[in-house]
Amino acid sequence: MVLDILSWVCLVAGGLVGVVGAVGIHRFPDFFSRQHATGTTDTLCALLILLGLGLQAGLSLAAFKVALIFLFLFITSPAATHALASAAVHSGLDPKRGRTDSEGQS
Amino acid sequence: MDLLIDISLLTFLAVTAIGIIRITNLFAVIMLFAIFSFLSATLFMTMDAVDVALTEAAVGAGISTVLMLATLALNKDHNEKQPDKNRHWLPLAVVLTTGAVLVYGTLDLPDFGDPASAPQTHVAPHYIEKAIEETGVPNIVTAVLASYRGFDTLGEVVVIFTAGIAVLLLLGGRREDPLDDGAKDKRVPQNLVLRIVSKIVIPVIMLFALYVQFHGDYGPGGGFQAGVIMSAAIILYSLVFGLGAAERIIPKSVLMFLTSLGVLIFAGVGIASLFLGGNYLNYSVLASSQVAGQHIGILLVELGVGITVFAVMLTIFFAFAGRERS
Numbered sequence: 001m002v003l004d005i006l007s008w009v010c011l012v013a014g015g016l017v018g019v020v021g022a023v024g025i026h027r028f029p030d031f032f033s034r035q036h037a038t039g040t041t042d043t044l045c046a047l048l049i050l051l052g053l054g055l056q057a058g059l060s061l062a063a064f065k066v067a068l069i070f071l072f073l074f075i076t077s078p079a080a081t082h083a084l085a086s087a088a089v090h091s092g093l094d095p096k097r098g099r100t101d102s103e104g105q106s
Numbered sequence: 107m108d109l110l111i112d113i114s115l116l117t118f119l120a121v122t123a124i125g126i127i128r129i130t131n132l133f134a135v136i137m138l139f140a141i142f143s144f145l146s147a148t149l150f151m152t153m154d155a156v157d158v159a160l161t162e163a164a165v166g167a168g169i170s171t172v173l174m175l176a177t178l179a180l181n182k183d184h185n186e187k188q189p190d191k192n193r194h195w196l197p198l199a200v201v202l203t204t205g206a207v208l209v210y211g212t213l214d215l216p217d218f219g220d221p222a223s224a225p226q227t228h229v230a231p232h233y234i235e236k237a238i239e240e241t242g243v244p245n246i247v248t249a250v251l252a253s254y255r256g257f258d259t260l261g262e263v264v265v266i267f268t269a270g271i272a273v274l275l276l277l278g279g280r281r282e283d284p285l286d287d288g289a290k291d292k293r294v295p296q297n298l299v300l301r302i303v304s305k306i307v308i309p310v311i312m313l314f315a316l317y318v319q320f321h322g323d324y325g326p327g328g329g330f331q332a333g334v335i336m337s338a339a340i341i342l343y344s345l346v347f348g349l350g351a352a353e354r355i356i357p358k359s360v361l362m363f364l365t366s367l368g369v370l371i372f373a374g375v376g377i378a379s380l381f382l383g384g385n386y387l388n389y390s391v392l393a394s395s396q397v398a399g400q401h402i403g404i405l406l407v408e409l410g411v412g413i414t415v416f417a418v419m420l421t422i423f424f425a426f427a428g429r430e431r432s
Binding site: 066074075076079082086 | 297299300303305306307310
């Protein structure tokens with residue numbers, strides 16, 4: 001019962017974090033701040049949701065697989081964010097500085 | 107709850123499709139295609155077609171996205187040509203008519219999972235009831251794919267083989283100077299984070315591909331998915347470390363050998379069962395007992411499928427990525 005509540009708390013919190021990231025993508029002005037919004041929330045969102053699912057599964061093979069998925073995401077997701085950001089820098093995209101109008105990056 | 111998930115997934119699918127039509131930036135279109143594939147894979151998941159979902163996620167969202175990006179990299183212009191404004195009505199009419207005919211066609215289709223529909227009453231009950239008894243393979247999809255419908259699967263593998271040969275004929279003729287590799291590698295940015303992460307991840311992907319390959323008898327998976335996942339590992343390697351490095355690991359000659367080896371293994375199992383007194387691709391005669399023979403046959407056939415798919419996917423990727431931007 002306690003585990004069930006805990007797992008639902010994790011699932012809902014993970015969903016909320018994901019929504020926050022999505023709002024960030026829409027509201028932030030340029031590529032890098034959008035990257036920041038998704039890159040940071042993505043991993044936490046996955047962590048919370050997978051933790052919730054793992055708690056639902058209990059100590060079983062399914063929980064082990066969930067842990068493996070998390071480990072994989074924990075490595076690849078920040079790496080993907082980093083690759084995107086560094087590709088943007090390489091192709092000459094500069095971050096917006098200071099106050100400008102809310103026009104998005106093209 | 108299932109209905110809610112179905113409705114939201116289908117809505118997302120429709121929105122993505124409209125996005126694909128409306129957006130003219132081809133890069134964004136390719137990304138939307140990948141999203142579309144992932145959504146379809148999820149839809150297959152909700153229908154309990156796990157094998158199909160795995161294939162769709164690996165092929166549709168994974169490899170074809172990479173191949174389309176490689177194609178796009180060959181073009182200078184990343185934007186779709188704006189069509190002539192006055193002639194919108196003709197394509198629209200064609201699309202709407204075709205769509206209407208297709209929707210009309212679906213009216214005659216049986217409901218999803220209808221037990222009285224034609225496909226469910228013919229051989230499906232036999233497969234479901236007898237698959238474990240006759241083949242000893244718990245995953246009925248694998249039993250049907252590799253054993254009961256082995257001849258169809260052989261045809262599919264030959265189709266993939268032909269596709270690989272065709273791409274080689276069209277794009278692979280130009281031999282590169284092997285000394286050119288060093289210059290090529292410089293195009294790849296020396297990114298430390300990516301290098302280390304891919305060094306961690308690539309062995310895991312390969313291990314997972316082997317798991318999908320050899321666990322296909324018991325869980326979702328099999329040769330097609332495993333081949334694609336394995337080639338994804340090599341493609342990741344070539345994206346991070348450069349095409350030259352990847353081609354040094356798996357030279358084109360090896361790839362060509364593997365492409366035909368897979369088909370040969372598949373067809374060879376069929377010939378072997380002919381010589382042992384069975385029908386073509388009847389694995390029951392391969393070993394002393396029926397179940398053992400089926401097991402060996404399915405394992406070998408799936409291995410053949412995996413090898414061919416792996417080699418063809420890599421051949422196509424190398425052929426596209428190896429071309430200079432023209």
